[in-house]
Amino acid sequence: MNKDNRTGATAFTDARVIVGDGTTVLDDAVITVQNGCITGLSQAPAGDLTGATVVSLRGKTVMPTLVNPHGHIGYMRGAACDPGCYSRENILDHLRRFVYYGISTFQCLGTDRNGIEIAIRDEQRSGTLDDPDLATFFTAGSGLVAAPGPGQASGAPFFAVDAVHQVTDPADGRAFVRELAGRKVDAVKFWIDDRGGAAAKLSPEACREIVDEAHQHGIQAAAHIYTVEDAKVALDAGADILAHMPRSPGPDQELIERLVERDTAVFTSMSVQGPTRTEWLDDPAVRETLPATAIEELRGRMQARGGEPLFDTGETYRRLQENFATLHQAGVRLVYSADTGLLAQLPGLAEHRELEALVEAGLSPLEAIEFATRRSSHLLGLTDRGTIEVGKRADLLVLDADPRADITNTRRIADVVLEGRVVDRERLRRQWRTDGE
Structure with missing residues (x-):
């Protein structure tokens, strides 16, 4: 062409x-x-x-090109996901990889370091970052997580523990969101997850302060959750988005009714927890941008899991597929999300693997594409793309x-x-x- x-x-x-x-x-x-x-x-x-x-x-x-409203940028290089990989140059590289694979728009949720993402976004929107091969960039800046107590781990993502703000009390959470609003973040991200009992978890009071302050500035608040109870805490606080479907246990009728009534967006985020099948690594599309050494490193890491996901368990993934079907049938507002940038969620390729996971969960290909184009564009308030x-x-x-x-x-x-x-x-x-x- x-x-x-x-x-x-x-x-x-x-x-x-x-x-x-x-x-x-x-x-x-x-x-x-x-x-x-x-x-x-x-x-x-x-x-x-x-x-x-x-x-x-x-x-x-x-x-249409894909629109991914949930991932993390700048931490992966090759097969590695590490804070040492994070840099302005790596973020720009990822934005080019998104475009290469047909993702026109990407939002990073809560793992910005030192305001680098906000600076790149601002340069792109002002036109001073003159590179047409970059995906349109949205960012939530740095997210919020509970400050760990004695003997507790952080509930932050493993690759960005020191990049997120540790909330010491509800007032501190509100004050930090006020700072984020001053930098005009596109969303506010907070984590409600005790990581299997090992980490501190944000209190309901802190969640309410975080969301209320975000809403006072006209900003959507997205909550990372794991359990049904976490999801209810997020809804009690007024969260606009659940960054994951509840995984343990399945959603109950109360949660479903509340999600439907409020039209809360629930991100799919399925492929990040999928089984470690490795045949996709042989796809020519992977070899076009990833060195053979990185492909084999990923293959070895996945094969060592014996089919179990890199995160969580195969049983959890089976339950996640069931929960997807339940929520979809009930009319919950499910929105595509690839949770790109960690484990095997390679920038630009994770988005296509999420489409595959959605079809495996029961959507038709046309429905999955609509999730990843029109719905995700609407979530970001974009009326100029998606169809x-x-x-x-x-x-x-x-x-x-x-x-x-x-x-x-x-x-x-x-x-x-x-x-x-x-x-x-x-x-x-x-x-x-x-x-x-």
Whole structure:
């Protein structure tokens, strides 16, 4: 595909188009694009294309780019996830990897160090960070977790224990959120999790102060939870988002009714806890950006688990799939989340593995795509993307195969188009090959 046409109108013709609304597919379709936006969408014949650059996508399937509202950035390098990997340069590298794999938008929830993420986000929004190959970046800055008592561990994520704020009392939690609001974070993230009894857990009072202060500044509050009781504490506090589905035990009727009544968003976050199958590591899409040594390191780590997840247990994952079905059937507002950036959740690839997990949990491929495009865009307040419609940004993921037949076909990427511009993926691959030498 011509990567140099940046002005004038472009007509992408002969494509199969998955609109992203969960149902609509257009065969032999034409997408016209100008000034970064979709100006026309129709089935052939397309009418007068005089003056437009015509690009045939015969045999290709086009879907919206993915939007991931929950992950962590800057900590992974190769197969490692470590605070020592965290840097501005690594964050920018991850934002390019997202684009390479067709993720146009990413939100990091609560693991910013020294305000680096907020600075990058601000530079991107002001236009001073002039790099068109970066995913649109949202960040919650540093999250909040209970300060551990004597003999207790931190409830923070293992790779970012010293990056989050340790709340000493409810007033301290409120004061820190006020600081975050001053830096205009996109969300507030807090953890309610005792890590199996080893860690301190935020009190209900502290949770209420955190959420109330966030809401006073018009900011959504997202709670990491593990159990049903944790979820209820988060709802009591007024949380807008549960960053995970409850895993122990299954959701009871009270929780379901409250989630539906309040239209609380619940992130799927399934693949991070999935079984350690390794066949995906042999996908050409993985080898394009990850050195062979890192792939084999990951393979060995996963094989050592004998099929059990890298986090938690296979039984917990089975229960998670059941809980997903229960919540979905009840009409709970489930939203796609890949929890990228830890364990085997490689930036850009974890997002596609989450689609696969959603289909395995019972969604159709079209439904899973809608979760990862329209729903996640709405959660972030983005009305300019998420579906292929006239007036939306021309953010297109062009595939060599139809994901309706096999959801893993979303990894068979022919091209990525951001705001009407075809991303030079070969240039990015060359850079990663050079860096890996």
